[in-house]
Amino acid sequence: MLNSPRFNNSFCKLRGLTQKLLAGDWLVLIASTLCVIYLFQTLWTNEHAAKVQIRLGDKVYATYSLNQQREIHIHGKLGDVVISIAQGKARFTKSLCHTQYCVHQGWLTHAGQAAICLPNQVSLELLGETKPYDTLNY
Numbered sequence: 001m002l003n004s005p006r007f008n009n010s011f012c013k014l015r016g017l018t019q020k021l022l023a024g025d026w027l028v029l030i031a032s033t034l035c036v037i038y039l040f041q042t043l044w045t046n047e048h049a050a051k052v053q054i055r056l057g058d059k060v061y062a063t064y065s066l067n068q069q070r071e072i073h074i075h076g077k078l079g080d081v082v083i084s085i086a087q088g089k090a091r092f093t094k095s096l097c098h099t100q101y102c103v104h105q106g107w108l109t110h111a112g113q114a115a116i117c118l119p120n121q122v123s124l125e126l127l128g129e130t131k132p133y134d135t136l137n138y
Contacts, residue, residue: 047111049126052090054083057121066090066126076120083124095120 021029054061056074064070064085071093072083081102082094089109092102095117102117111128 047128048088048109049090049111049113049128051127052083052085052108053125053127055123055125061122063127074122076117076122078120081117081120081122090124090126091115092117092124095122 049066051063051065053063054072054074056076061074062072064072066085066088069086070084072085074081074083076095079096080094081092081096084091084093089107091107092105092115095102097117097119099119102115102120102122105115108115108124108126111126114123114125116123
C-alpha cells in the first residue's frame with residue numbers, strides 16, 4: 001500500500017503544498033489553531049445547572065431550583081404545557097404544539113441549555129452560578 005502509485009502521488013502533492021507555504025502562511029495556521037483551542041477552553045461550558053428559569057412570552061414566569069422533583073403546569077397561548085424537574089434536570093413533558101420539538105429536546109442538564117416552545121410562547125433555560133454570556137434573545 002505504501003508503494004502504491006496513488007499513495008506516492010498524494011504524498012508528493014502534500015509535500016509540494018507544504019514547500020509552497022511561506023512563513024506568514026505557517027504563522028496564520030498556527031495562530032488560528034491556537035485561537036480555536038483557546039476559544040473551546042474558555043467558551044465551552046460543562047457547568048451543571050442549579051436553577052431553571054421559565055418564561056411565558058417575554059416575561060419571567062418563575063425560577064425553580066433543580067434540587068427537587070416537581071411538575072409545573074403552565075397555560076400558554078395554545079394550551080397547557082407541562083415541565084418536569086427531577087434529579088438536577090428539566091424538560092418539557094407535554095405541550096399542545098404541533099411539532100413537539102420542545103418535548104423531543106429531552107432532558108436539559110448543563111447551564112446555558114434552553115428549550116423553547118414557540119407556538120405556546122413558553123421557554124425554559126437552565127442557569128448556573130455564572131452566565132457565560134450577557135443576554136439571550138429569542
